[in-house]
Amino acid sequence: MRIRRCAILLIEPRESAVFDFGSLLRGGDGVARRRRLVALAAHLDAEVEIDAEACRVLTALSPGEWTGAAAADVPEACLAFLLESGLVLSDAPAHATMAARDQRMRDAHWHPLAATLHAFTRWDGVEAVAHMRESGLDRAEGLRASLGPPPAADPPGDGEGVVLPWAPPTAFDALLARRTTCRNFDTARALPFDSFAQVLQRVFAAQAQVHVAEDTVFMKKNVPSGGGLHPIDCHLVLQRVEGMADGIYRYDPLRHALHPQPAPDVPVRAFLEQAMAGQHWFADAHCAAVLVPRFDRSFWKYRQHAKAYRVVLMEAGHLSQMLYLAATEAGLGAFVTGAVNDRQLERALGLDPARQGILAIGGFGWRAPRMETAEFDPAGEVWAPRGE
Numbered sequence: 001m002r003i004r005r006c007a008i009l010l011i012e013p014r015e016s017a018v019f020d021f022g023s024l025l026r027g028g029d030g031v032a033r034r035r036r037l038v039a040l041a042a043h044l045d046a047e048v049e050i051d052a053e054a055c056r057v058l059t060a061l062s063p064g065e066w067t068g069a070a071a072a073d074v075p076e077a078c079l080a081f082l083l084e085s086g087l088v089l090s091d092a093p094a095h096a097t098m099a100a101r102d103q104r105m106r107d108a109h110w111h112p113l114a115a116t117l118h119a120f121t122r123w124d125g126v127e128a129v130a131h132m133r134e135s136g137l138d139r140a141e142g143l144r145a146s147l148g149p150p151p152a153a154d155p156p157g158d159g160e161g162v163v164l165p166w167a168p169p170t171a172f173d174a175l176l177a178r179r180t181t182c183r184n185f186d187t188a189r190a191l192p193f194d195s196f197a198q199v200l201q202r203v204f205a206a207q208a209q210v211h212v213a214e215d216t217v218f219m220k221k222n223v224p225s226g227g228g229l230h231p232i233d234c235h236l237v238l239q240r241v242e243g244m245a246d247g248i249y250r251y252d253p254l255r256h257a258l259h260p261q262p263a264p265d266v267p268v269r270a271f272l273e274q275a276m277a278g279q280h281w282f283a284d285a286h287c288a289a290v291l292v293p294r295f296d297r298s299f300w301k302y303r304q305h306a307k308a309y310r311v312v313l314m315e316a317g318h319l320s321q322m323l324y325l326a327a328t329e330a331g332l333g334a335f336v337t338g339a340v341n342d343r344q345l346e347r348a349l350g351l352d353p354a355r356q357g358i359l360a361i362g363g364f365g366w367r368a369p370r371m372e373t374a375e376f377d378p379a380g381e382v383w384a385p386r387g388e
């Protein structure tokens, strides 16, 4: 059997602090601190606690070159643990699954820090709403009371600076003014098929195509994209869209077409609420667009590149803003959220986490007649038109 270390691995010396009543009784500060070594390997589903010996072995083994296990001088129990956890790989059939996962990370050309950040900031089964509400952090006053004032910007310079003129408003300004994150969707009204299709066309469709070769097509879209690669796919979760069965679809930007996917194992509304960490105010949206980057498409050009992951994140922001504006122009409400249970979605959408991920969910639909959940509309552009 030959072995090598996994491709992407960070070892973190971590200290955890827990309340310790015994410490208080002994006159201490009531906190017990424990230091340990944690292995963060991007191809694994979870972090792995390791001891000093495993750490020594991991730092000594090559991630590139295969070594005979006998020659590697690793104590038997330690090697068994490292193989079992997937931190060390072997060419034996028994370890083929882990070796294949590691190989997929190698093939995708991740920058190691980006891979680690991405892998260990994914959520599974998180419910983010109750905690925020209980701690009062869902309101501006509660934030100020709990956390103090937010850091202010450094003074931009002395004096008044060059004060710029406000341009006379145009139709574009009126559109921008109506862009307000929608947290109240109308559950009684279906979204017309044509409005739905138009928003998708403006946000996600290829407006033009360049065929470089049979297997190489570049797209021109309404949003910019790092390297012109447009690596972010759109998977849709629909409910109450005229002419469309409720469920999950994949969007083809080249043909402006939808492909039905296997149904979620719970009703669509419940699926969306879980996917968005309990944010029930977004779960009623008629259309939820899951932004699914194909990282390997970006990293095909930008291999192990320090900026490539950041650029993909920025692209999600462009898509999101375009979705807000396209929906607003169609008279609809829109939102984006980064509070997503991405691991759960990866499973439901059948994604390969070595190559793909979930960055955010944007959505749109009819606004409800009444505001139940707060929206940020201080000028009354959406909920109370000026003059009323």
Ligand SMILES: Cc1cc2nc3c(=O)[nH]c(=O)nc-3n(C[C@H](O)[C@H](O)[C@H](O)COP(=O)(O)O)c2cc1C
Pocket: 179, 180, 181, 183, 279, 336, 337, 338, 339, 375, 376, 377
């Ligand atoms: C990247 C991103 C993530 C966001 N995530 C959430 C979220 O998880 N939940 C939510 O209710 N709003 C979310 N929002 C919306 C913001 O709360 C909202 O933009 C902000 O309060 C300003 O309001 P406005 O969009 O109406 O101007 C997000 C916005 C952005 C840009």
